[in-house]
Amino acid sequence: MTDQADAGRTIGAAAASTGVTIRTLHHWDAIGLVCPTERTDAGYRIYTSADLARVHRVLIYRGLGVPLDEIKTVLDAPAADATSSLRRQRDELRERAVRLQQMADGMDRLIEARESGILLSADEQIEIFGEHWQPVWTTQAHERWGDTAQWAQYAERAADRTAEDWQQIADSVDALNADLATAYRAGVLPGSDEANALAERHRASIDTYFDCTPAMHICIARTYLTDPNYSIFFDSLAPVLTPWLSAIIHANASWSRMD
Structure with missing residues (x-):
């Protein structure tokens, strides 16, 4: 003692x-x-x-x-064994550091996406979405809907998208718009199978950005009628296309609720 x-x-x-x-x-x-x-x-x-x-x-x-169990091993082991254990722990720490950096980078992208709406330069946006596209639209959209759940979903999805992903989306939307204009000129009636199929394609295109239920689709269709930016764009595809598009969306939503 x-x-x-x-x-x-x-x-x-x-x-x-x-x-x-x-x-x-x-x-x-x-x-x-x-x-x-x-x-x-x-x-x-x-x-x-x-x-x-x-x-x-x-x-x-x-x-x-x-x-703690590894610490005991390191402290009690012979020097060679302790060094081997420390090297293993060092490698694990480096791997963890890489994962943490990747997570931090992902968080930066999400923050930027929530603030800007799209992680593309103005020139890239115009190149992908066409000459009619105005990069300021994303800023205006954030100012208008930035506090909504839909914008949060949009940002989460946008954070993981590359320029190639956006190009595929843009090509799909262009094809849809062309088919909408063709169907309208051909006199396709709202509520018909062909019109409902087009309306569903339209809803699916919005679903690319955020979850779009039939009820949400109707709300968006109403916006097309009240916001001149939308009507100008759709009417540029075919004269007076906007009210027809709104009509096929309403008819399809009504059919979906009865299905």
Whole structure:
């Protein structure tokens, strides 16, 4: 047995000096990670300078994310084995750092998408969506709908899309618009099978950006009639196309609810 003043510190004093709680030191003692090696004449277990140094080594490894069982292996193993374990932990930390950086990059893209609506330059947008496209539209859309669940969905999907993805979407929309104009000129009636199929294609195209139910589709159709930007665009495909498009959307939504 050793005198406390010469041998070290009680668990309370050890906790205070290392910044570790008494409960944690008890736990480390129970699992054999750091065990006080001396006792006072009164039988109290105390931490020697070597024990306190081991506590600090544990804290270093724990701060690096090494699990407690691995820390014990490192501290108790021969030098060669300890080095091998540390190399393995280092490699895992580097892999984790790469994953965390990827997650941070993804978060940056999501933040940018929520603010801008699309992760393309103005020139790229015009090249993909055509000369009629105005990049300011995405800014206006954010100002108008930025607080909605639909915009949040749109941003989440936009964050993962490349220029090639947007090109495929744009090509699909162009084909749909051409088919809509052709059907309108051919006198296809709202509510007919052909008109309903086109309306469903139109709803699916919106579903690319955010979930679009038949009820939501009707709301969007009403916007086409009230917002001149939409009517100007659709009417440029075929004169007075906008009200016909709205009509086939309404008829298809009504049919969908009865189906």
